[in-house]
Amino acid sequence: MSEGLEELLILGSDPQAKGKIAKLRLDMLAAARSASEDDAQNRTVVEVLRGIRQRGDEAVAAYTEKFDRVSLRPDEFRVSGDELARAHASMDTGLLATLREAIENVRAYQAKIFLGHNSSFSDGTGIRYTPIRRAGVCVPGASAPLPSTVIMTVVPAQVAGVREIAVVSPPRFEGSVHPVILAVCHELGIDEVYRIGGVQAVGALAYGTQSVRKVDIIVGPGNSWVQAAKKHVAGDYVAIDSIAGPSEVFIIAGDEADPAWVAADMLSQAEHAADSSAIVATDSEPLARAILQQLASQLAELPRAGDARASLQRFSRVIVVADMDAAVELANEFASEHLEIQCGSRSRQIADRINNAGAIFIGPHTPVAVGDYWAGPSHTLPTGTRARFSSALTSNDFLKSISLIEYSAEQLAACADDIIRLAQVEGLDAHARSVSIRRNR
Numbered sequence: 001m002s003e004g005l006e007e008l009l010i011l012g013s014d015p016q017a018k019g020k021i022a023k024l025r026l027d028m029l030a031a032a033r034s035a036s037e038d039d040a041q042n043r044t045v046v047e048v049l050r051g052i053r054q055r056g057d058e059a060v061a062a063y064t065e066k067f068d069r070v071s072l073r074p075d076e077f078r079v080s081g082d083e084l085a086r087a088h089a090s091m092d093t094g095l096l097a098t099l100r101e102a103i104e105n106v107r108a109y110q111a112k113i114f115l116g117h118n119s120s121f122s123d124g125t126g127i128r129y130t131p132i133r134r135a136g137v138c139v140p141g142a143s144a145p146l147p148s149t150v151i152m153t154v155v156p157a158q159v160a161g162v163r164e165i166a167v168v169s170p171p172r173f174e175g176s177v178h179p180v181i182l183a184v185c186h187e188l189g190i191d192e193v194y195r196i197g198g199v200q201a202v203g204a205l206a207y208g209t210q211s212v213r214k215v216d217i218i219v220g221p222g223n224s225w226v227q228a229a230k231k232h233v234a235g236d237y238v239a240i241d242s243i244a245g246p247s248e249v250f251i252i253a254g255d256e257a258d259p260a261w262v263a264a265d266m267l268s269q270a271e272h273a274a275d276s277s278a279i280v281a282t283d284s285e286p287l288a289r290a291i292l293q294q295l296a297s298q299l300a301e302l303p304r305a306g307d308a309r310a311s312l313q314r315f316s317r318v319i320v321v322a323d324m325d326a327a328v329e330l331a332n333e334f335a336s337e338h339l340e341i342q343c344g345s346r347s348r349q350i351a352d353r354i355n356n357a358g359a360i361f362i363g364p365h366t367p368v369a370v371g372d373y374w375a376g377p378s379h380t381l382p383t384g385t386r387a388r389f390s391s392a393l394t395s396n397d398f399l400k401s402i403s404l405i406e407y408s409a410e411q412l413a414a415c416a417d418d419i420i421r422l423a424q425v426e427g428l429d430a431h432a433r434s435v436s437i438r439r440n441r
């Protein structure tokens, strides 16, 4: 048995297994929901947002100093065009070629699934879609700078036709944003980039300050602070996408799965941050034990082992279930951001039974990294069981629709009595009159 990781194993035959799984889920839920309760994080988020609303730039600078330990004047929030161009010019050409291909994959997929096509029907109804005018995009930069997130958020917005896109990312790289993040922004034609992050950046985008113009929608992943802030401003000040917090993977593995591959995929999400999660459900106890052994040996070789070990200990388990039905039930209950199915030829059939997941990765050759970087669907995905009601970020999230109704005199005459009857039953006489008054014209 692998040293130090035995505690991750939950055997279905253990009388306490149900309790252990329920506790894991509750602990994860509590962490994911913390900002909705009256707790310390919530109080800080409210205080920071109030500061930004009342004092604008001055508060953004003060909280950037406090939380990011970077001192910036408001006229330094925005990254200059020169810095963006320099970052782009100094990018390795091989990396640039790879990024361009990833961008094309995302653009092609987001265009294929785009629903924003106007319709007008012969019955006098129709719908017109318009892109949201101005979007703010959060790009993580504290645990690790994530240039891929620029692609996975900006490209869907561009496909939808969003005219103005402002990117925010914390100033964690020599007081600025990581150059590859800047280079990708430049490559995508984004020239509005701010070296601010966390709650203060979400507040600046939501309310507007002297140097940051208010946006209409804020999207993108981030730590629990960023997501808590998005939740606070949502609906009143701006729209948001989903709550896309600390990364998660749930893996359904059959005895045909390779334990080394399963362990590698667990670690690939566990390394994101100390509050990430990686859970396996398998009907094979020998596989479960082999995965734990692999986890221990691969963890020892991982540069970001600290975060990965912490997230393994907090929110990760290898659960031995009675059969695949039980694994499917657990997967639907955990509603994970990423769901991998490594069950050989049964994988696709099992995938058909999943209702709750941000994205499903089917078969042994589809590690989450394929979606993180390459395939086309956005890697911005709902976490904390919110895949029960939220979805991956897509080009469609940047659309709003306007309903259209245009009746002729004949159409109105044909339904006048019915409308009048419905208005009268609600006691709304003026509604009824607005129809009857048109009758004899």
Ligand SMILES: NC(=O)c1ccc[n+]([C@@H]2O[C@H](COP(=O)([O-])OP(=O)(O)OC[C@H]3O[C@@H](n4cnc5c(N)ncnc54)[C@H](O)[C@@H]3O)[C@@H](O)[C@H]2O)c1
Pocket: 044, 067, 068, 139, 140, 141, 142, 143, 144, 146, 149, 170, 171, 197, 198, 199, 200, 221, 222, 223, 224, 225, 226, 243, 244, 245, 246, 247, 272, 273, 276, 337, 379, 380, 381, 382, 383
């Ligand atoms: N669900 C998804 O789609 C998805 C995609 C990519 C990344 N992620 C996740 O995004 C997260 C990115 O995390 P990150 O660490 O890079 O952070 P981040 O860049 O999202 O946010 C960092 C900011 O949080 C603020 N902050 C940190 N601690 C604070 C505190 N104690 N009080 C007030 N503010 C505080 C600071 O301003 C800091 O700049 C990871 O958990 C990763 O797993 C999720």
Ligand SMILES: N[C@H](CO)Cc1c[nH]c[nH+]1
Pocket: 146, 148, 149, 246, 247, 248, 269, 337, 372, 379, 380, 381
């Ligand atoms: N796995 C993350 C989403 O939870 C996305 C990402 C970016 N870079 C690497 N991975």
Ligand SMILES: [Zn+2]
Pocket: 247, 268, 269, 272, 372
């Ligand atoms: Zn990842």
